[in-house]
Amino acid sequence: MLPDVGTPIIVPTLPQFLSAVNAVTVSGGHRCPENSLAGIEKALQISKPQSTIFMFTDAYAKDVSKLHSVENLCRSSRSQVMIFLTGFCSPELSPGVTDQVYYDIAKACSGSVLLLDTASLRLAFSFMKEVIYETWTDIITYDTFTENKQLTFSVDSFTKTWLLVVSGDNPRVEITIPNTNQTVDKILDMRNTHVLRLSEPSAGEYTISVRCRNKTAVTLYKRFELPLRFGFSSKTPRSMNETSSLPMPGRPNKILIDASQSKMKLETIHLQVTNELEKKVLQFEEQPSGLYLAETFVNSDREFRLWIKGYDLDSLKEIVVSSQNFVPQQVAVTDTTWIKPQSQILDTETKTIDFGFNTTYACKVTGYPAPNVTWVNDEGEILSSETILLEVPSLYLSYVTIENVTVNSTIFCKSKNPEGEDSQSINLYVHRPYTFEVLQTPQDQTIEYGGEGKLFCEVSAYPVAETKWYHNDTEVTSSDEIQVDLETNALWIKNMSVNTYGEYKCEIKNEFNEKIYTAFVNISGIEAPQLAVDTANVVLKLGEWSYLECRIMKGKPSPMITWTFKSEDGYEFSSLPDGVVADGGKLKIATAQPNHKGVYRCEANNVEGHHSVDITVQLQYPPMISNGDLHTLTVKEEDDVELPCEVDASPPATVRWEMSQDDVIISLDGRHRTDHRYTHRFKALWKDSGNYHCIAENSIGRAEKTITVNVFVSPYIEAPKEKTVLARTGGNLVLTCNVLFGNPVPSTKWEFIATDSSTKILLRGNSSSLLHLNNVSYKNEGSYLCIADNNVGNDSINIYVKIQ
Structure with missing residues (x-):
């Protein structure tokens, strides 16, 4: 048995097509019903989308089960099917078989x-020519009817032509048009089929009256040129x-309406599902360039x-128009040809x-199976993108958004599936005008001691601006307390202290502009220092060691401790004496010495204030006598004599002076x-030579200092009892x-002056001297001089000896 559907004949040119048609032979024709839907199915499968299929048959369809497949193929391919029916099946020979499936397909x-x-049949080509010649934008297939029917349809000013097809059992058609001056063309006027056409119809309501006896079908084709897409x-x-x-079924759809080619301003948009009276209001947004955007959910099986x-906009005349019927895409894939x-x-x-802005690009990709679409920059990095199915089964749209564009670059749209791959590129050019926009400036603030804070100084500038921070007019460098964030140029005070307190200045500068902003940072949570000591008076003994301590009772930030010293007889505080070492709040006296006596002041200072306490150190030690280099003093008689004795003792010493000669204490008279200050004074006399003792005593001990005083005195000779002495021969x-x-001690000598005035040295000696004259004679008569002499002066006596 031969198959119901033969091998398709596909030719590339019109002459070849005519030759193929002329070669067709007719045979058989007695089968009724026949597998006619299989032929339609095959034609839809092998033809391109949006084709027009013409089927000629003289029988009813036997393979009604293929109706659903044919309907799906029509929806997915958006193709049309025209059926020319030249016969029918006898109800007696083919009970239950009707022509209804053909009307369902139509x-x-x-x-x-x-x-x-x-x-x-030859007249069918006239209809085919009319149908193919125009691109019909609106096709209305009315339900079949078996009685008289009156139909109306509207024509607006955008309708360019309409074609009316009425087919049935000897139908009678009357049409009422708004403009009686127009003539309706009769393309086909046969007993069972009427095809009417009107070009450039007037706007208005048209009425069709059909009288018929059996099933009759009416289809209205309209072509209009809306100024909208x-x-x-x-x-x-x-x-x-x-x-x-x-539209894509089973999901929300964005509806973009392009009115840029018209002067029409949209006011309302309604959606009407086919064969329903209700119109749904759609909200919409007006966008630039005459675009309008609405949104609706699209069901898979509902045309609208x-x-x-x-x-x-010029005449302000109201305009009401409708679009063609929109048939949702069919998700089921019938053409699985790999592309x-x-x-x-x-x-x-x-x-x-513009520099720093975002930009979005779209790439339309055709391919089957679904290609993998990626966007890549000129460094080979894959960019984040989104790919959607735009049309079933092979049209995709991929979006990439590049954020914060700052440099010129090239991006690539790459697509790949098992059949191959493709790549397209586009260059990105960045425009960066000169800018200097200060985004943030530093503000005065108060930061708690030890806390953190930030100062912001942000600028958007081209050329890039340099930011510098200054603290109290000194450029800031990163430290443990302050740090500058190199990315944001924010100044971070990591540890608020007295060192970070003060004025901050932000300097922003490039080749074309310069700005300076200041802010003052105060510190909170601080308190003035307060000190305390366990005792304010300390008594030490010579050579002892001791710690003096002053304790910080409060103070924030932690105060700085300094020690100063004022001696017992001093007037001002100054540096610590030798042998005393300070260590914060402690003071160490390793070996107590007399120079350590006095007042030690402990002073605490911080940014909030200062406080001081005094500790008085008293030293107990035996007397010490200075001026130790003076041991011997030589003076002359009648000189004023001063014998110093500087005594240092604690407690104070009792001081007295004594004088001894040959280890015998000699009482001092009133001249002394x-x-x-324990300085001993007197006017020197011949008898004052001796050892002078300064004696100092207290409860701790005793000290003594001896000064030997030597009083230089001129010699003095006791006067003789008789100045003339008589002697016998x-x-x-x-x-x-x-x-x-x-x-x-003076030196002495006796000198003899004879009566004849001659002189002679008779005897030399020290101090007192006796001159012995034995067996005297007259030659011994004369003057005898005793002379005493030292480096201070001299003295003499004269005795005359007379010989009898």
């Missing part, structure tokens, strides 16, 4: 069923290039049209992007005086020369 596939007799996408489109002419109401990816970047015009005589005093 309705689902935007076509018509035309009843022709065999002799009129419609596009659909599951993602918000930026232009019509990013839309499909048919859009009703647009607006007005002409190598072909991509096109929709943003073909070179765009200059001692002042309050031959007798002996003793002359006395008694030197009472003289210091240093």
Whole structure:
């Protein structure tokens, strides 16, 4: 048995097509019903989308089960099916078989069923020419009816032509038009089929009256040129290039309406599902360049049209128009031909992007199976993108958004599937004008001691501006307390202290501009220092060691401790004496010495104030006598003598002076005086030579200092009892020369002056001297001089000896 559907004949040129048609032979024709739907199914499968299929048959359909497949193929391919029926099956021979399936296909596939007799088949080509010649934008297939029917349809000013197909059992058609001056053309006028056409119809309401006896079908084809274009996408489109002419079912669809080619201002948009009276109001947004954006959920099996109401911007005349019927895409894939990816970047015009702005690009890719679409920059990095299915089964749209564009670059749209791969590129050019916009400036603030804080100084500038921070007019460098964030140029005070307190200055500068901003940072949570000591008076003994301590009772920030010293007889505080070491709040006296006596002041200072406490150190030690270099003092008689004795003792010493000669204490007479500084004073006399002792005593001990005083005195000779001495011849005589005093010890000599005035030294000696004259004679008569002499002066006596 031969198959019901033979091998398709596909030719590339019109002459070949005519040859193929002429070669067709007719045979058989007695089978009724026949597998006619299989032929329609095959034609839909092998033809391109949006084709027009013409089927000629003289029988009813046997393979009614293929109706659903044919309907799906029509929806997915958006093709039309025209059926020319030239016969029928006898109800007696084919019970239960009808022609209804043909009308169902015509309705689902935007076509018509035309009843022709065999002799009129050649007229079918006239109808085919009319149908193919125009691109019909609105096709209305009315439900079949079996009685008289009156139908109305509207024509607006955008309708360019309409074609009316009425087919049934000897129908009678009357049409009422608004403008009686127009003539309706009769394309076909046969007993069972009427095809009427009107070009450039007047706007208004048209009425069709049909009288018939049996089943009759009416199809209205309209072509209008709306000044609007419609596009659909599951993602918000930026232009019509990013839309499909048919909506994607089972999801929300963005509806983009392009009114840029008209002077129409849209006011309302309504959606009307086919065969329903209700119109749903759609909210919409007006966008630049005459675009309007609405949104609706699209069901998979419901066709709809859009009703647009607006007005002409020039005449202000109200305009009400409707779109064609929109049939949702069919998700089921029928054509599984594999296609190598072909991509096109929709943003073909070179765009200059403002510096720091974001930009979005779209790439339309055709390919099957679904290609993997990626965007890559010129460094080979894959960019984040989103790819959507725009049209089933092979049209995709991929979006990439590049944020914060700062440099010129090239990006690539790459697509790949098992059939191959494709790549398209586009250059990004960045425009960066000179700018100097200060975004943030530092503000005065108060930061708690030890806390953190930030000062902001942010600028958006080109050329790039340099930011410097200054603290109290000194440029800030990063430390443990302050740090400058190199990315944001914020100044971070990490540890608020007295070192970070004060004025901060932010300097922003590039080649064309300069700004300076200041802020003052105060410190909180601080308190003035307060000190305490365990005792304010300390008594030490000579050589002892001790710690003096002052404790910080409060103070924030931690105060700085300093120690100063004022001696017992001093007037001002100064540095610590030798042998005393300070360590914070402690003071160490390693070995107590007399110079350590006095007042030690502990002083605490911080930014909030200062406080001080005094500790008095008293030292107990035995007397110490200074001026130790003076041990011997030589003076002359009548000189004023001063014998110092500087005594240092604690407790104070009792001081006295004593004088000894040859280890015998000699009482001091009233000439001797001692002042309050224990200096001993007197006027020197010959008898004052001796050892003078300064003696100091207290409860701890005793000290003594001895000064030997040597009083230089001129010699003094005691006067003789008789100045003339008588002696007898031959007798002996003793002359006395008694030197009472003289210091240093004087030297003495006896000198004889004879009566004839001659002189002779008779005897030399020290101090007192006796001159012995034995067996005297007259030659011994004369003057005898005793002379005493030292380096201070001299003295003499004269005794005359007379010989009898």
